[in-house]
Amino acid sequence: MGNYSFSDAALADLDEIxxxxxxxNPDVAIRFFEKVRDKCRQFAQFPNMGKNYSHxxxxxxxxxxxxxxxxxxxxxxxxxxxxxxNGYRDLESLNI
Numbered sequence: 001m002g003n004y005s006f007s008d009a010a011l012a013d014l015d016e017i018x019x020x021x022x023x024x025n026p027d028v029a030i031r032f033f034e035k036v037r038d039k040c041r042q043f044a045q046f047p048n049m050g051k052n053y054s055h056x057x058x059x060x061x062x063x064x065x066x067x068x069x070x071x072x073x074x075x076x077x078x079x080x081x082x083x084x085x086n087g088y089r090d091l092e093s094l095n096i
Contacts, residue, residue, distance in 0.1 A: 002044030003078035010070075013084040017068065035065050040072075040081060047074030057096050071096055 006014070014036065022029035043050055043063050050061035053071065060082070062069045069087045072079040083096050 002041075002047065004040040004044040004072075004081060005078075006081045007083070010081040010083050017084065032066065036070065036084070039063055039065050039070065040079065043070075043072065044078035047072075047079050053091070056091060056094065060096060 014033070018029045018033055021032055048061070050063040050072065053060040053062050056071075059073050060071055061074060061079075062071045064070075064087065067087050069085050069091070070081055071083045071085065072081045083094070085091070085094060
């Protein structure tokens with residue numbers, strides 16, 4: 001079974017997204033959080049399955065949940081989630 005972990009920046013991103021969604025509808029925030037958790041669990045099993053974003057940072061991969069990209073770095077036993085960013089942002093300007 002693959003493992004996953006969140007960086008401090010990724011946790012802050014997730015908290016901010018869920019707080020914003022919760023202000024509109026708490027159920028939407030809960031469903032989003034569950035989707036993130038489920039996708040991370042799935043991708044931890046198959047770390048190289050995500051889209052390659054090595055043009056932003058070496059070995060960086062990403063997976064999409066709704067309008068957000070979960071950026072992660074594969075490791076032998078899973079993935080390290082580094083950021084969760086709105087997919088409409090200028091990804092090239094990110095400091096990941």
